[in-house]
Amino acid sequence: ANALQNSNPGFNDILVFHGSSDAPSVDALANGVPLPLIDDLDYASFQGYAPVPSTEYILEVTPFNNNALVVGAFYVDISPLTGLPLVIVASGFLDPSSNSNGPAFGLFAYSANGGPAIPLTVVGTAPVQVIHNSADPAADTVDVYVNTINDTIKLDNVAFRNATGFLDLPTGYELDIRVSGRTSTGYGDQEIATFPATLDSTESYTVIANGVVGSGFASNPSGVDSSFNLYIATGARQEAQTAGNFELNVFHGSTDAPAVGVNANGGQAIPSAAYTDFSGYLSVAPDRYRFDVTAANDPSNILFRYAIDASGLNDVAAVVFASGFLDPSANNGGPGFGLFA
Numbered sequence: 001a002n003a004l005q006n007s008n009p010g011f012n013d014i015l016v017f018h019g020s021s022d023a024p025s026v027d028a029l030a031n032g033v034p035l036p037l038i039d040d041l042d043y044a045s046f047q048g049y050a051p052v053p054s055t056e057y058i059l060e061v062t063p064f065n066n067n068a069l070v071v072g073a074f075y076v077d078i079s080p081l082t083g084l085p086l087v088i089v090a091s092g093f094l095d096p097s098s099n100s101n102g103p104a105f106g107l108f109a110y111s112a113n114g115g116p117a118i119p120l121t122v123v124g125t126a127p128v129q130v131i132h133n134s135a136d137p138a139a140d141t142v143d144v145y146v147n148t149i150n151d152t153i154k155l156d157n158v159a160f161r162n163a164t165g166f167l168d169l170p171t172g173y174e175l176d177i178r179v180s181g182r183t184s185t186g187y188g189d190q191e192i193a194t195f196p197a198t199l200d201s202t203e204s205y206t207v208i209a210n211g212v213v214g215s216g217f218a219s220n221p222s223g224v225d226s227s228f229n230l231y232i233a234t235g236a237r238q239e240a241q242t243a244g245n246f247e248l249n250v251f252h253g254s255t256d257a258p259a260v261g262v263n264a265n266g267g268q269a270i271p272s273a274a275y276t277d278f279s280g281y282l283s284v285a286p287d288r289y290r291f292d293v294t295a296a297n298d299p300s301n302i303l304f305r306y307a308i309d310a311s312g313l314n315d316v317a318a319v320v321f322a323s324g325f326l327d328p329s330a331n332n333g334g335p336g337f338g339l340f341a
Contacts, residue, residue, distance in 0.1 A: 015048035124201030
């Protein structure tokens with residue numbers, strides 16, 4: 001092959017150049033498999049042209065003698081460039097501070113059509129906690145699949161009102177998240193819902209599965225769509241940001257409940273929250289608390305009262321969520337309303 005045409009339809013012929021002066025000789029893994037076009041590549045050297053299928057890739061750059069040590073991971077989808085030879089260049093410095101603060105290390109692609117460099121997206125990780133709060137009895141236990149390019153992560157038998165710990169999920173490209181029935185045998189089996197999601201490595205996330213799947217459920221009084229969905233809050237905390245405090249983010253997850261307010265020990269903490277709203281974190285001293293669920297913007301109109309002993313929860317962050325149905329008889333006999341953390 002040459003720089004003007006590909007050797008195989010549906011493939012891209014790729015030439016790689018190592019142009020990072022402070023980087024060692026490198027290998028590259030493509031979607032977890034060593035690529036022959038990047039093997040023991042020295043600075044100022046070329047490898048290729050080699051044909052690769054026109055698809056999505058995660059390229060993990062490693063030292064030539066240690067493929068377990070990833071120097072950098074990068075995402076690229078070359079399918080829109082099918083049929084064009086590409087040159088991929090390692091560019092910049094691994095340590096800009098030792099190189100006159102020059103540009104940082106990255107991978108860049110150039111097509112035979114010319115034009116500016118196409119930067120490959122840096123792939124990182126973000127911490128994500130998943131909470132199952134769908135009160136539909138048909139979805140009381142689900143399997144969750146997160147399809148990444150290198151792997152499919154399965155969260156097996158996630159039960160209603162249960163949560164995962166914080167999972168490190170890939171960032172920088174679109175993930176395919178699928179919620180399936182509890183006896184699913186693999187990705188794509190017994191699908192309840194599918195969601196695309198692109199995460200940011202500078203963020204952390206709370207993801208709440210909420211809503212109903214089938215029919216026979218009361219409509220939301222505020223007119224909010226109550227069908228099954230994933231609701232995402234950024235800035236998820238694994239510990240309190242204010243030392244010694246107890247911090248809680250409140251989520252309204254009851255499909256047949258109107259907008260409500262929340263009092264904490266008699267003082268209004270949340271004036272109004274409709275279904276699917278997050279309050280944002282409230283930071284309070286560890287103590288015993290009475291939470292009154294009130295009519296929205298009417299703190300004297302108390303609908304429900306709950307108590308929590310947070311006196312030992314120094315430095316703890318939590319998600320508190322309204323869950324279940326105000327009227328189970330109008331919602332297929334599903335679980336009743338309550339507050340849970």
